[in-house]
Amino acid sequence: MFPRASQYSLVPPCRKAFFHTSAPHDAKFASRLTKTLSPKDKKSGAIEVASRASFTRDDAPHKGMSPVVERGRRLLVLKAKESRQLPRINKDTPSSRTARIGEDRRRHTPHNLDAGASHGSTARPLFSSTSRDYRSDGRSNRNYEEMQDSGEFYHPPGLISTTSSSKGKSKAVVSERELPTSFTSPPLLPGIASSLKEMLGPDAKPTPIQSLSMKWLLESDDGAGWRQVLLAAETGSGKSIAYLLPVLQNIKLAELSSKDQLPTPSKRPYNPRGLVLAPTHELSRQLSGFAKSLLHETKLRVVCASQSNVKNTKRQKDATSSKMASMFQDVDGSTGEFQVSKSSHPVDLLVGTPMKVLEMVRGRGWDRREEREGEEDIGENEENQKKLRRGRDKMPGIGKWRSKPELGLANVEWVVVDEADVLFDPDFQETTRTLLADISEARGAPVPLVSGSSLRSPSSTNTTLTTPEPINYPFNLLLTSATIPNSLNAYLEKHHPSLVRLASPRLHHLPKTLQTEYVSWTGGNKFADILRRIRRIWAEDSAGERGSLSKVLIFCNKSTKVVELSAYLAEQGIKSVAMTSQSEHRGRGSNKHLDGFLRMRGAGETSTGDVKNESHVMVTTSLLSRGLDFTPEIKHVFIVDEPRNMIDFLHRAGRSGRAGKRGKVVIFGKMKGRGSERVREVRKRVGALAA
Numbered sequence: 279m280f281p282r283a284s285q286y287s288l289v290p291p292c293r294k295a296f297f298h299t300s301a302p303h304d305a306k307f308a309s310r311l312t313k314t315l316s317p318k319d320k321k322s323g324a325i326e327v328a329s330r331a332s333f334t335r336d337d338a339p340h341k342g343m344s345p346v347v348e349r350g351r352r353l354l355v356l357k358a359k360e361s362r363q364l365p366r367i368n369k370d371t372p373s374s375r376t377a378r379i380g381e382d383r384r385r386h387t388p389h390n391l392d393a394g395a396s397h398g399s400t401a402r403p404l405f406s407s408t409s410r411d412y413r414s415d416g417r418s419n420r421n422y423e424e425m426q427d428s429g430e431f432y433h434p435p436g437l438i439s440t441t442s443s444s445k446g447k448s449k450a451v452v453s454e455r456e457l458p459t460s461f462t463s464p465p466l467l468p469g470i471a472s473s474l475k476e477m478l479g480p481d482a483k484p485t486p487i488q489s490l491s492m493k494w495l496l497e498s499d500d501g502a503g504w505r506q507v508l509l510a511a512e513t514g515s516g517k518s519i520a521y522l523l524p525v526l527q528n529i530k531l532a533e534l535s536s537k538d539q540l541p542t543p544s545k546r547p548y549n550p551r552g553l554v555l556a557p558t559h560e561l562s563r564q565l566s567g568f569a570k571s572l573l574h575e576t577k578l579r580v581v582c583a584s585q586s587n588v589k590n591t592k593r594q595k596d597a598t599s600s601k602m603a604s605m606f607q608d609v610d611g612s613t614g615e616f617q618v619s620k621s622s623h624p625v626d627l628l629v630g631t632p633m634k635v636l637e638m639v640r641g642r643g644w645d646r647r648e649e650r651e652g653e654e655d656i657g658e659n660e661e662n663q664k665k666l667r668r669g670r671d672k673m674p675g676i677g678k679w680r681s682k683p684e685l686g687l688a689n690v691e692w693v694v695v696d697e698a699d700v701l702f703d704p705d706f707q708e709t710t711r712t713l714l715a716d717i718s719e720a721r722g723a724p725v726p727l728v729s730g731s732s733l734r735s736p737s738s739t740n741t742t743l744t745t746p747e748p749i750n751y752p753f754n755l756l757l758t759s760a761t762i763p764n765s766l767n768a769y770l771e772k773h774h775p776s777l778v779r780l781a782s783p784r785l786h787h788l789p790k791t792l793q794t795e796y797v798s799w800t801g802g803n804k805f806a807d808i809l810r811r812i813r814r815i816w817a818e819d820s821a822g823e824r825g826s827l828s829k830v831l832i833f834c835n836k837s838t839k840v841v842e843l844s845a846y847l848a849e850q851g852i853k854s855v856a857m858t859s860q861s862e863h864r865g866r867g868s869n870k871h872l873d874g875f876l877r878m879r880g881a882g883e884t885s886t887g888d889v890k891n892e893s894h895v896m897v898t899t900s901l902l903s904r905g906l907d908f909t910p911e912i913k914h915v916f917i918v919d920e921p922r923n924m925i926d927f928l929h930r931a932g933r934s935g936r937a938g939k940r941g942k943v944v945i946f947g948k949m950k951g952r953g954s955e956r957v958r959e960v961r962k963r964v965g966a967l968a969a
């Protein structure tokens with residue numbers, strides 16, 4: 279179903295001179311852009327399907343690439359059969375490259391993840407609890423524009439590549455033959471292998487990113503100590519399994535090998551060996567479910583920090599948990615509540631948002647007051663009350679207490695940062711990095727954290743803090759995303775120069791099984807245009823072989839529009855789920871609010887076809903665009919507003935066409951007359967991503 283990993287190359291280290299090898303890609307993109315330039319929207323108001331063979335897959339998508347290795351600054355070829363197989367090196371002159379990088383940075387300023395730049399700013403609020411639906415609120419009017427063609431993305435030098443510049447030395451190259459082509463080589467623990475088989479079916483083969491991660495994280499031991507690895511691959515390509523397999527297997531093996539040796543003692547109830555961090559509670563819950571289903575036969579305990587593992591009662595409702603649930607909210611107003619149950623069982627893997635995990639580490643409410651050495655509870659005296667922060671703290675009965683820390687970090691050996699470009703973006707990176715620094719400190723190898731913030735660990739005595747470069751965390755760090763903006767790349771280059779980069783050939787492309795379609799607004803009621811397209815899909819479904827109706831996921835930019843569109847559909851006899859950051863049902867400790875839309879393993883297609891009483895449509899913002907594995911019943915994703923940029927577009931579109939299943943992204947816009955230039959521009963960019 280997926281393309282197999284069959285060839286790959288080891289590429290030059292991530293030093294700028296070699297790292298920014300956009301030339302071959304630029305050339306490729308240029309040719310793709312030329313192809314997509316010819317306007318296809320000849321008929322006004324007509325629905326048009328871009329002529330692209332979407333349903334075929336290359337069986338060897340990265341043919342022609344050779345394993346290469348860099349020694350010092352020279353690019354050598356290992357095992358290259360033909361010299362023409364060499365990846366081309368960027369031929370830009372230094373000055374033009376510098377100019378372009380400068381331009382990239384200027385355009386990218388708001389999202390510049392370079393630590394120097396972002397930490398230098400004191401204006402940015404710490405722990406932004408207003409995670410603004412990825413700015414899907416429409417406040418940015420630079421929609422799509424930030425990601426001017428391919429120049430805004432990091433392009434791995436090889437199609438599938440690994441890069442390391444550790445001390446300028448080359449990294450040993452693995453040949454094509456050495457990449458695992460099945461889940462049995464390198465051998466997985468029998469329990470994990472059998473759960474995986476149950477999950478994916480007996481014939482499932484590793485996707486390219488999975489082959490690479492198995493090779494690098496399960497098989498090879500380069501003796502380099504703690505690993506820092508980036509897993510970058512397109513949406514729906516199985517990145518979760520790519521990191522869960524090595525993490526779970528390594529945790530289990532460590533447990534087995536240290537059976538008689540107790541892990542570092544701790545008074546705290548939770549002392550996991552692994553952490554998975556994700557930007558939303560919904561994704562955390564899905565990932566922990568994923569991990570649990572890989573452990574049916576293996577004794578490891580996974581706990582989701584965003585899950586209600588205890589019965590909720592009114593009394594348990596508190597402002598802090600609501601705050602967690604509102605990580606992605608523009609306004610305080612969530613009614614979310616969830617609490618991780620205390621249990622005597624050890625926890626092996628904890629999954630959660632960085633903020634929630636940090637609260638478990640430092641105690642809920644830790645950020646509600648200025649740091650006070652030695653103080654355990656905030657108490658209720660006047661002085662303390664003055665120091666309470668945030669409007670929520672002023673609510674009666676809330677914010678006057680602080681719970682004890684419940685999570686110990688000394689045993690953490692694996693940390694996964696899922697959706698790394700979000701968790702290292704300016705709004706999240708302080709939380710993320712604070713947590714990573716807390717882990718380092720707990721493990722006895724503190725990493726300094728940038729000053730000027732209240733993010734320092736209460737126990738930290740280091741007050742003259744600087745941003746270290748590079749940062750060497752005393753644990754294995756895996757970063758993953760379907761999109762690596764240049765800003766993240768710059769951050770990684772600076773702080774993690776020895777990072778190994780594993781990237782799939784279709785990184786920064788739409789999945790091949792995802793078709794693109796453009797629909798023109800008629801000039802009348804836009805909601806009616808959307809409704810018409812939905813009805814047409816269902817008419818086609820009814821006429822088709824299966825007869826059952828598929829589901830539609832609609833992305834808007836503003837929460838208000840989500841609500842309005844959903845209400846309009848209801849008036850027209852179509853039940854839908856409107857999901858925004860402020861939706862009441864969010865954050866109650868389960869993903870129940872997404873029932874029928876998230877992929878449920880083992881559950882067949884459940885659609886009854888009763889669109890009046892059973893939701894077949896979900897309307898949302900970019901809140902749900904990241905990481906969630908939606909059911910293949912969602913065959914269409916509608917983009918009715920311009921996403922903020924191409925990264926946002928890739929994630930929204932990528933909720934369909936997952937795991938080799940067919941899907942279609944339907945882009946609405948003005949195709950004719952004044953204002954249609956925008957859509958033409960969008961088509962150019964989308965065309966490049968689809969190629």
Ligand SMILES: Nc1ncnc2c1ncn2[C@@H]1O[C@H](COP(=O)(O)OP(=O)(O)OP(=O)(O)O)[C@@H](O)[C@H]1O
Binds near residue numbers: 482907
């Ligand atoms: N080797 C495989 N063969 C078949 N299906 C697979 C394989 N690996 C993963 N899948 C399935 O592919 C789907 C997508 O996986 P996953 O959610 O991990 O993708 P992802 O790359 O993390 O996507 P995103 O970037 O959107 O987060 C899941 O339903 C998963 O079970």
